[in-house]
Amino acid sequence: MATEAKRDVTGGRLEQSEYAENFTDYHPPLNGHEAAVEADRCYFCYDAPCMTACPTSIDVPLFIRQIAANNPKGAARTIFEQNILGGMCARVCPTETLCEEACVREAAEGKPVKIGQLQRFATDTLMNSGGDHPFERAEPTGRKIAVVGAGPAGLSCAHRLALHGHDVTVFEAREKGGGLSEYGIAAYKSVNDFAQKELQFILDIGGIKIETGKKLGTDISVEALAEQYDAVFLGIGLANVNALGIDGEDADGCEDAVDYIAQLRQASDLSKLQVGRSVVVIGGGMTAIDVATQTKLLGAEEVTIAYRRGQDAMNASEYEQELAQTNGVTIRHWLQPKSLVLHDDGSVAGIELEYTSQSNGTLSGTGKTVTLAADQVFKAIGQRFDDDPLAGSGLELDRGRIRTDDNRKTNLNNVWAGGDCVRSGEDLTVVSVEDGKIAAESIHATLSA
Template identity: 70%
Template structure:
């Protein structure tokens, strides 16, 4: 491209027909049939020390739930799962099980063929949700009121556990739907048939949770008011900021998009044939968002999709399995390339110039000076998100941050009295749905204990 005039950008909708779109966005992992689930459950050794359970951030009793499936009781298995992870249905779909429970499965270590724990978890939780019955009941009312800000995995998990413990919860979210990244940020082929909303509605069946949507912290609701009006506050704010490519120019051209926002648009589009996509697409990044954006661009009909990552494949945050999914879907993954310049014509992206990199001592990355150019109608940046402290920094010194995110202790307490936090917005998080669920659960138990302790003190 560097030796020729840039080609005319081509971004349009309806590149492929409805039948092909349906196939491309069908369930990544079709669910197990009952017989298949029994056969798979029979493969489990039901280990006494259960390394799979130790690897699960929410400590699901995996041998127990698999034994319950083996015994013909998938609903009981689901109750075991949901007692530890109330979003077990979504986690069964999106968890990187290949690097968590399945990676340490004895079958994997010995044979290279782990028990399909994630698929069995989905089988069980789907069976329970089909009954329409919520498996847990609320404890007697405590009369305490808790504000939960953010209805993503952390907020939903926290709200459910608090409600189950007998507290009255008000759940706020800035968007018009519940679910956070489960609704707006997960690839459509991983959570089909509006599953994120079905799961959120299932969670609300516990009762005691008042939902208020379209309420943004710092705009419609304020932390000082929440601390005054509620007995405790939990913040599950996620990451709203988008990291810039850091280029000297070109980040405002048409055709350059934030991958997270684009995926959100895709997830909310009723007719995928109306969503424009480039003929040649480049995605900058090496994480799950980069994979999701690239695979979905290909699924919409892009003819050439390339992921460009600044380090080697072994350093990519996306697992080897996710990289394989991308490769088998026709996505090219090119490593040791960092963006240098966006090429544009008449204000629209027509390509990107990248510099080759090498990794030196201590993992230090440096450019070689050699560049390559890739033609592109669309460029997506998927190089991570950042926490925006809107609404958390208006009281005195506000809430302390650590490495750009909210600082919390082991119980998910912030430095502001009566305020807890969890999920992607807290320091030390792994940006995984399952970790956010555990954060919400830990915070809820901590809030419950703190309120009970305060009540005992008041009674003395």
Template identity: 55%
Template sequence: SHPFKRAANSGRHIAVVGAGPAGLSCAHRLAMLGHQVTIFEAEQKPGGLNEYGIARYKMTDDFARKEVEFLLEIGGIALQYGQRLGDNLSLAALHQQFDSVFLGLGLGASRALGLTGDDAPGLMPAVDYIKTLRQTKDLESLPVAKRCIVIGAGNTAIDMATQMARLGATEVTLVYRRGTEAMSATDHEQEIAKANGVRMVTWAQPDEILLDDQGCVAGMRFAKTHDQAGQLTPTGETFDLAADAIFKAIGQGFDSASLTDEAARELARDGERIQVDAFFRTSMPNVYAGGDCVNSGQDLTVQAVQHGKLAAHAIHQALAAKQEAA
């Protein structure tokens, strides 16, 4: 038996964009409150970064999928895959067709290094590779670069480096532009990486991507850095590291391509993120947002889940007030 009971059908239908932690949490709570929900998800399966972005060795098998199936058991929730806002899905249409819309858009776009060769074969965002890894049944079939460079200092960078070492790369080097003490990855994560043979190079920032005659990645030139009166400054020295693959794990930006239809363009923004009030309301009536696409200070899964839940209650209350006014 399911621990959550669904309230009597309210006759209201809400669109949720994104089947990541925020969207799923919002949909589940709305369903519990008796509303019909349709979730529109860009990928071919739900779970968001939990399914696509967390290193394979950390997740138990099918964790995200089982969790989603459990959430859907409450009833009243339909899931549609391959639906990408700004591509084959428009906010204007959702706004017209549904009583309310919740945007649970994640951080889809990997930040570019801003160097020439950003699109060279052999250079890729770590999250994309981790995604491939999580979706590969047979790891033997996956081409593993012998020498890898991972750029970044967060848990994704460490995950990536550890993952490559475990997959059999002979040389994995993690490079960070500041010192170890400034790394956002926890000491525990750093220890795991070192235990797996990952070499860490600090005070070095990417200067140039080195390519071979075929235009593939051959390595990277780094500029040595130091802290000068609180400013990160190149020392003028450079050094080269040979590599067959370079993974950038320098954080993910908000994928603003999803906010390009006329209606979405009108949403008030806070920097690149969507601006919301204390009730997760955007500047557009009946449109709410939560999770990584709003500026909340911390991009933590628990927080995304909490946003979804609180937004669901705000939507519910607004719909109830409307009903009373009618």
């Protein structure tokens, strides 16, 4: 079906002041008094469940006790010892489903200690202090390690290796390091160029250099790196976006949510970013929430998330879903894409969705449909691994991602991998950080043997 009207996609839907207000820090940091009051709520539990729930095993009771004792820099060091990206994780981690969900105050009162905000208070205090770096690099070992990917996994691995005295070269395909921290999260979660400030903080330990514009499979290869370096770590993430599987999804106006978020993150003037009057997002994870919320904040009048299952099955937490709805996003469940509606010029005019039902865990279409008008349709149904850059390397895959052991070691003698590109990847920044740390310790142990 085609329509004669034109898509309504433009920039400048808001006053300049509205952009600044909409994309300000969504969670203003705690001040010293607020942090002290919140820290006093902690029971400092023995065998604390919040610590167990943290993928990087941060000693949560200890760092909160240090804040309570007016030692936020000491608290930051406690955090950074386990998670060198603790500042970003404090901003983007789904603490409501990790440490805070495990908090005993959550179980008893439904109001957990604000662990994420306390973590941010501590890490920001240290990073803004301008003092000495909290870690001192060991004596150089003369060993050289290549890290592919300057995202959370790669940077975590690089920092831990540099801490042990190894020389690390990080190869990054994009113009900037940071990975998803720089390109992939909602702009209101990380403001004031924090991703680059955190990157510099990591590099300040010394022994790490980053070479940007170096893409695996084009400019570098696993085989060459394995020959030139004592060890290689792959933190290459997920490069491809899953397709909707419907005809015409290459039409003008049917866009990858990941790419759009990256454009938004790098935009120097948000008023120049093109956004539709009516937007439909397909998906139920954090990317769907982030692109939907941000298009609404850019001035879209109607934004709808369509998800094929019920609310409980959405990967985005209830908190994030509520955040989107608070900003005017409509979330509709039990709908899957069937076909795109196009204008006469072949651009997107809307999307036809089919109602779904589930029986014994099996999802199926009901045959009943609804059509939503849309100037933009965003694909946010997950990403998948691109194994083309690994062709000829001999690396073994497991169900479409790199196979590793518990130490993030691949089947190749001197190659490790971690983050979203490995089979156990969980699409969380904090999990990627832990992967990089585990791999670094395994590499160090291997090179020290």
